[in-house]
Amino acid sequence: MKITKKRLCYTAGAVIILGIIACIPKRKTELPPAEKTVYPVQVEAVQKSDLQEYLLLSGNVKAENTISVFPDMAGKLVNVPVTLGSYVKKGQVIAEVDPSVPGSVYAKSPVYAPIEGYITSLPLTQGTTVSTSTQIALIGNIKKLQIESKVPEGKIGVLENNQTAEISLEAYKNETFPAHIFRISPIVDETSRTKEVYFLFDTNDSRINAGMYVRIKLNTVLHKNIISVPSECIVTESGKKYVYVVSENDEKLTVKKCGIEEGITVDARTEIAAGLKENDRIVVSGMQVLSDGVEVRDVNKKN
Numbered sequence: 466m467k468i469t470k471k472r473l474c475y476t477a478g479a480v481i482i483l484g485i486i487a488c489i490p491k492r493k494t495e496l497p498p499a500e501k502t503v504y505p506v507q508v509e510a511v512q513k514s515d516l517q518e519y520l521l522l523s524g525n526v527k528a529e530n531t532i533s534v535f536p537d538m539a540g541k542l543v544n545v546p547v548t549l550g551s552y553v554k555k556g557q558v559i560a561e562v563d564p565s566v567p568g569s570v571y572a573k574s575p576v577y578a579p580i581e582g583y584i585t586s587l588p589l590t591q592g593t594t595v596s597t598s599t600q601i602a603l604i605g606n607i608k609k610l611q612i613e614s615k616v617p618e619g620k621i622g623v624l625e626n627n628q629t630a631e632i633s634l635e636a637y638k639n640e641t642f643p644a645h646i647f648r649i650s651p652i653v654d655e656t657s658r659t660k661e662v663y664f665l666f667d668t669n670d671s672r673i674n675a676g677m678y679v680r681i682k683l684n685t686v687l688h689k690n691i692i693s694v695p696s697e698c699i700v701t702e703s704g705k706k707y708v709y710v711v712s713e714n715d716e717k718l719t720v721k722k723c724g725i726e727e728g729i730t731v732d733a734r735t736e737i738a739a740g741l742k743e744n745d746r747i748v749v750s751g752m753q754v755l756s757d758g759v760e761v762r763d764v765n766k767k768n
Contacts, residue, residue, distance in 0.1 A: 501760060506751035508711050508718075508763040509695075511741050516688040516731050520623070522681040524614030524664070526673060528585045528605025538574040539596045540564035542589055549587050553578040553604065560601050576601050583607045585675050607675050610666060612644060614681055615659035623685040624649055630664055633680040634673065643667040646683075688729065688736060696735045698749040699725070708741065709748040709755050711763075718761045720748060 544561035553559055560576040586603035589595065612632065616624060626649060631641040643666070650661040664681070666673065700707045706727055709720040728736030741747070748755065755761070 503760045503762050504751060504754055505764045506709075506711075506720075506748045506755070506761045507765055508746050508761075509698075509749045511692055511694065511737075511743055511745045511747060513690050513692055513743055516691055516693055516729065516734065516736060517684055518623070518686040518688070518729065518731055520616070520620055520681075520683045520685055522614045522616060522662075522683055524612045524679050524681055526610050526675050526677040526679060527613050528583065528603075528607045528675045529609035529611050530580070530582070531585060531603055531605035532580055532582075533600045534559065534576060534579060534602045534604060535597060535599065536560070536562045536574065536576050536595055536601055537597065538562055538564045540571075540574065540594070542591055542593045542595050542601070543573065545587070545589075545591055547584050547587070547602070549584055550607075551584045553582065553584065555579065555581045559584070559604075562595060578604055580604055605675065610673055610675060611647075612664040612666075612679055612681070614662050614664065615654075615657065616662050618653055618658045618660065621653070621660045624660070624662060629684050631682040631684075632664070632666070633682075634677055636677070637672065641682075642670060642673065644681075691728070692737045692741055692743065693734045694737055694741070694747060695749050696730055696733045698747060698752060699727070699735060700752055708737075709752050710741075711746040711748060711761065718763060719758055720755055720761055722757050723747075 540562040542560060543563045545559070547553060547559045555578055557578045558575045559578050561573045562576065563573050564571045582604040583606070584602055585605045585607060586600075589599070589601060595601065624646070626646050628646045630644045630646070632644050633641055644664040645667060646662055647665045648663040653660050694708065698708055700709070700722075706725050707722045708725055710723045711718055711720055713719075723740055725740030726738040728738040730736070748761065751761075
């Protein structure tokens with residue numbers, strides 16, 4: 466019985482102490498508000514400019530008015546008095562063919578230059594047997610050079626005479642030479658599915674020689690005064706195209722997803738046919754982590 470009373474005393478005392486503790490005013494601990502994420506991005510103002518489409522082609526430098534030379538008679542090529550690059554006059558003998566066969570002797574048959582010019586090709590050597598369809602030489606005017614190139618059938622729709630081009634030569638890799646289209650073949654080759662296009666150099670340059678291999682940048686359609694943006698800043702979601710437009714409120718930058726319509730793309734810049742206007746500010750780098758309404762910081766803007 467005494468033990469029970471003692472326990473009751475202890476219990477009552479504990480209750481009183483807990484009540485006193487509960488009455489003591491507690492000091493509130495306030496947690497600091499969570500910091501809002503601000504995403505670093507690069508911002509660019511949209512401007513209108515020209516966008517030039519082009520084709521990349523290859524070709525060869527050739528002498529203007531090149532003519533193939535064939536013998537009048539079949540036989541053995543016995544004399545070639547000219548060399549590659551020789552200047553010849555019209556009617557000059559450039560080779561002789563011996564039409565003799567075993568048991569008979571014939572006079573040598575001369576091969577004449579049909580035009581005045583330079584020997585640009587001399588593929589055969591003395592002793593070669595030739596026919597009347599064998600090309601003995603090529604003669605052309607190397608003072609006037611042209612470029613011959615082939616354009617795939619799928620690209621010929623943009624070709625026009627006088628279109629400008631930039632020509633690169635293997636020998637002068639750090640330079641380009643201006644040229645323009647002066648003739649377009651009226652037919653498409655059925656085998657290669659290409660059309661021949663001819664260019665003239667705009668200036669004479671002694672460094673350019675017939676037979677050189679060239680690379681051609683042919684300027685085709687020029688899109689004037691259009692809005693274009695870096696292609697990498699365009700976001701695709703569910704088949705639709707967007708960019709992030711930046712707005713400023715209370716010195717804070719936020720972004721909004723804006724739907725666009727694309728036009729042509731040239732050298733990693735894409736035309737915006739609809740959805741943006743000049744001087745809109747858009748995110749051009751860092752858009753992968755963005756969503757509507759988030760705050761951003763332009764890393765190119767000085768504080």
